[in-house]
Structures are given as structure tokens and as C-alpha cells.
Amino acid sequence: MSNPDPSIPASTAADLDRQDALAALREEFVGAETSLVYLDGNSLGRPLRRTAASMARFVEQEWGGRLIRGWDEGWFDLPLTLGDEIGRITLGAAPGQTWVGDSTTVTLYKLIRAAVDAQLPDGRDEIVIDTDNFPTDRYVVEGIARERGLTVRWLDVTTHGGVEVEPLRELLTERTAVVVLSQVAYRSAWLADVERITAAAHDVGALVLWDLCHSAGSVPIELDAHGVDLAVGCTYKYLNGGPGSPAFGYVAARHQSRLAQPIQGWMGHADPFAMGPGYTPAEGARRFISGTPPVLGMLALRDMLSLVDGVGIDAVRAKSVALTQLAIEVTDERLAPFGVEVASPRDADRRGGHVTLRHPRMREVVAALWRRDVIPDYRDPHGLRIGLSPLSTSFAEVEAGFEAIAEELGRQASSTTTA
Ligand SMILES: Cc1ncc(COP(=O)(O)O)c(C=O)c1O
Numbered sequence: 001m002s003n004p005d006p007s008i009p010a011s012t013a014a015d016l017d018r019q020d021a022l023a024a025l026r027e028e029f030v031g032a033e034t035s036l037v038y039l040d041g042n043s044l045g046r047p048l049r050r051t052a053a054s055m056a057r058f059v060e061q062e063w064g065g066r067l068i069r070g071w072d073e074g075w076f077d078l079p080l081t082l083g084d085e086i087g088r089i090t091l092g093a094a095p096g097q098t099w100v101g102d103s104t105t106v107t108l109y110k111l112i113r114a115a116v117d118a119q120l121p122d123g124r125d126e127i128v129i130d131t132d133n134f135p136t137d138r139y140v141v142e143g144i145a146r147e148r149g150l151t152v153r154w155l156d157v158t159t160h161g162g163v164e165v166e167p168l169r170e171l172l173t174e175r176t177a178v179v180v181l182s183q184v185a186y187r188s189a190w191l192a193d194v195e196r197i198t199a200a201a202h203d204v205g206a207l208v209l210w211d212l213c214h215s216a217g218s219v220p221i222e223l224d225a226h227g228v229d230l231a232v233g234c235t236y237k238y239l240n241g242g243p244g245s246p247a248f249g250y251v252a253a254r255h256q257s258r259l260a261q262p263i264q265g266w267m268g269h270a271d272p273f274a275m276g277p278g279y280t281p282a283e284g285a286r287r288f289i290s291g292t293p294p295v296l297g298m299l300a301l302r303d304m305l306s307l308v309d310g311v312g313i314d315a316v317r318a319k320s321v322a323l324t325q326l327a328i329e330v331t332d333e334r335l336a337p338f339g340v341e342v343a344s345p346r347d348a349d350r351r352g353g354h355v356t357l358r359h360p361r362m363r364e365v366v367a368a369l370w371r372r373d374v375i376p377d378y379r380d381p382h383g384l385r386i387g388l389s390p391l392s393t394s395f396a397e398v399e400a401g402f403e404a405i406a407e408e409l410g411r412q413a414s415s416t417t418t419a
Pocket residue numbers: 103104105106134136137182186211213214234247
């Protein structure tokens with residue numbers, strides 16, 4: 001790679017790639033061979049090459065060959081068997097607590113409604129959520145509050161862009177039914193302390209739901225060990241399930257029998273093929289399933305899980321930290337002179353798998369980058385967000401991306417001075 005700027009040591013990214021024990025895995029992904037720089041793996045992960053073959057095999061052999069018999073031969077149980085795999089490989093969850101099925105939004109609705117309805121009889125009529133949680137989480141909470149006549153208590157996170165335990169404690173009371181938070185904040189990448197925050201909510205008798213969209217497949221998670229009650233996460237980011245692949249849900253075994261989810265469909269029934277009158281929920285995690293699961297949407301996810309399983313989530317996290325660290329170092333060296341600020345935590349222990357950089361012209365910069373096949377994304381206010389999918393991103397790709405960002409910032413600066 002050419003290195004027009006002597007302030008970046010020519011060898012940094014290349015050396016990091018050479019030392020990276022996971023470097024070869026990048027070749028497993030479609031598009032790794034092109035010059036496109038992909039810095040948005042936390043919105044949509046790249047597909048694995050092997051997924052094309054899995055899909056063809058599925059169409060020819062399973063769907064085409066087995067037809068309706070496929071349901072008895074694995075599809076019916078796939079939401080639960082795949083859920084158990086997600087639980088084992090990425091969530092620190094024992095079998096029987098995780099399933100795959102609806103979108104993140106629908107799963108959030110089902111679990112928050114179930115939690116609130118279980119807590120209301122004890123006079124718990126408040127939901128706590130942070131002001132910077134992902135829009136769908138906030139909208140679902142507001143909708144449920146309206147439906148059930150609850151109050152939403154907003155945790156203001158503007159100082160850190162993430163949730164901390166002491167300010168949260170001030171909102172927690174004997175009226176708190178459920179606390180809805182994201183482990184990694186979608187904007188700032190703030191990595192919340194799941195264990196301490198969950199314990200703080202439990203101190204007042206509240207349940208906690210963690211949104212794991214930006215952490216599953218990138219950050220080690222210990223749902224069972226940390227006493228988490230409920231969790232939801234999408235599978236199209238770091239789990240590379242593809243656009244619209246179904247989300248997973250988690251309900252700790254100790255809560256399952258007392259939670260009634262609001263979309264009671266035949267696939268969550270104790271005996272679905274009896275097709276009898278009235279609804280009797282299945283035992284265990286099956287009761288949180290509603291309708292026919294999207295089997296096709298689980299194929300790519302299954303492939304990625306086996307890759308992550310082979311590597312181990314701790315190695316994935318170590319590479320993720322190295323990638324985000326490089327991004328911060330290069331920002332300080334190359335972009336700070338343009339006035340760019342790092343809007344993500346500098347402490348790796350408090351940072352998820354992406355880095356957000358702030359500058360008043362970032363909207364224009366991101367639009368220009370997309371035109372030249374450098375793909376980060378933009379999030380208000382003025383944030384260029386770099387999502388570094390650990391198994392498909394090389395250090396050289398990060399460096400190439402930063403070269404392009406520096407060039408575009410330079411162009412913006414000169415167009416401002418000449419205007
Ligand atoms: C934290 C978080 N929650 C939820 C979602 C999305 O929900 P859905 O998969 O239903 O679109 C996203 C990303 O789109 C997200 O980042």
C-alpha cells in the first residue's frame with residue numbers, strides 16, 4: 001500500500017496484519033478480494049463464501065428434496081437448536097433459554113410486554129430506558145407504556161453516551177418493572193457494565209432486558225453468570241446472518257414459566273399439531289415463538305456461528321480491540337489536525353466494536369466516501385461511525401479507509417476556505 005503521508009509509519013497496518021493469527025479468515029468472506037473498504041460491519045456483516053453453497057444445498061436437497069418432511073427433520077426445532085448454539089458460542093447461556101425467530105423489534109415488544117405484565121400486579125408501573133438507546137427500543141417502550149398505562153423514566157446519557165450504574169440507580173425504585181438498555185451503544189460504542197447494572201436493577205426488584213445487537217459476535221457476553229433476565233439481539237451485524245436475518249431472544253430459565261408473551265401463536269403452543277381450541281403455552285423457550293420460523297434466514301447465521309466457534313469469542317474480541325485501537329491512534333495522528341474528535345470511549349474496556357468520529361462536515365464526508373467505495377456510516381450529530389467486523393476486516397483495510405477520510409476532510413476544508 002502506498003503511504004503518501006510520512007506521519008503514518010509505513011509498516012503499522014501491514015505488520016499488524018502479519019502478526020494477526022485470524023488474518024487468513026478474511027478470505028472466507030465474499031468481497032475480501034476487492035478494493036472496496038467496508039467499515040460498516042456493525043450494520044450489515046459481509047456474507048461468508050460458504051453461505052452460497054449452504055443456500056444452494058438447502059434449496060436442492062432440504063427444501064427441494066425433503067419438502068414438507070423438512071419440518072419433522074429439523075426445521076421445527078431449528079429456532080431452539082440454533083438458539084442454543086448462539087447461547088453457547090456467544091452469550092454465555094446454557095441450553096433452553098435462547099431462540100431465533102422474529103425481528104429484533106418484534107422480539108423486544110414480546111419480551112418487554114411479557115416482563116411488564118408479570119411485574120404490574122406488584123405495583124410496578126414504570127419502565128426505565130436511556131435517552132440514547134436505539135430508536136426501535138425507545139419506540140417499542142413508548143408504545144407499551146401507552147398500551148398499559150405505564151410511565152417511562154428516561155436515563156439521560158448525554159455526558160458519556162452510555163449507561164453507568166450510579167445515575168441509573170437514581171431512577172430505580174420499587175415501581176420499576178423493567179429496565180431496557182443496550183450493552184454496546186449504537187452511536188458511541190459505550191460498553192455497559194452488564195453485571196453491575198443488572199445487580200443494581202435486581203436490588204429494587206426490577207427485571208433487566210439487554211439489547212445485544214451491537215455486542216453479539218463481537219464482545220464476550222455472560223448472560224447466565226451475570227444473572228441477566230432477558231435479552232434480544234440481531235444476527236445480521238457481527239453474526240453475518242444477512243439482511244433481515246431473524247433476531248434471537250433469551251429468557252432466563254427461572255422466569256420462563258411466569259412470562260406470558262403477547263403474540264400467542266400456534267408455534268409456541270404446547271401441542272401445535274393438535275390444532276385444538278384454546279392456547280396452552282409450550283414448556284421452556286418454545287413458548288416465546290409465535291409463528292413459522294424463517295428457516296432460510298437462519299442459514300448464513302449457522303455458517304458464521306461455526307466460524308466464530310472455531311476461533312472462540314475471546315480471540316474475536318482481542319482482534320476487535322486491536323482494530324478499534326488502531327482506528328483511534330490513526331484518528332489522533334491524521335484526523336485530529338482537521339478538528340475530528342473521537343466520540344467513543346478511549347478505554348478499550350468500555351468500548352464495543354466500533355468507533356465514532358465527530359466533525360461538523362461528516363455528513364458530506366461520508367457521502368463522498370460512499371461514492372469512492374469506502375463505506376462507513378453516518379449517524380447524527382456529525383458522527384462518522386466505523387464498524388470493524390473482526391473476522392472480515394484487515395488492519396490494511398482500516399488504514400486505507402483512514403487515508404480516504406483524511407483526503408475527503410482535506411477537500412472539505414479547502415472547499416470551505418475557497419467558498
Ligand atoms: C441496538 C439495536 N436494536 C435494534 C435494532 C434493529 O431492530 P430490527 O432488527 O428490528 O430492525 C438495531 C439495528 O438496526 C440496533 O442497533
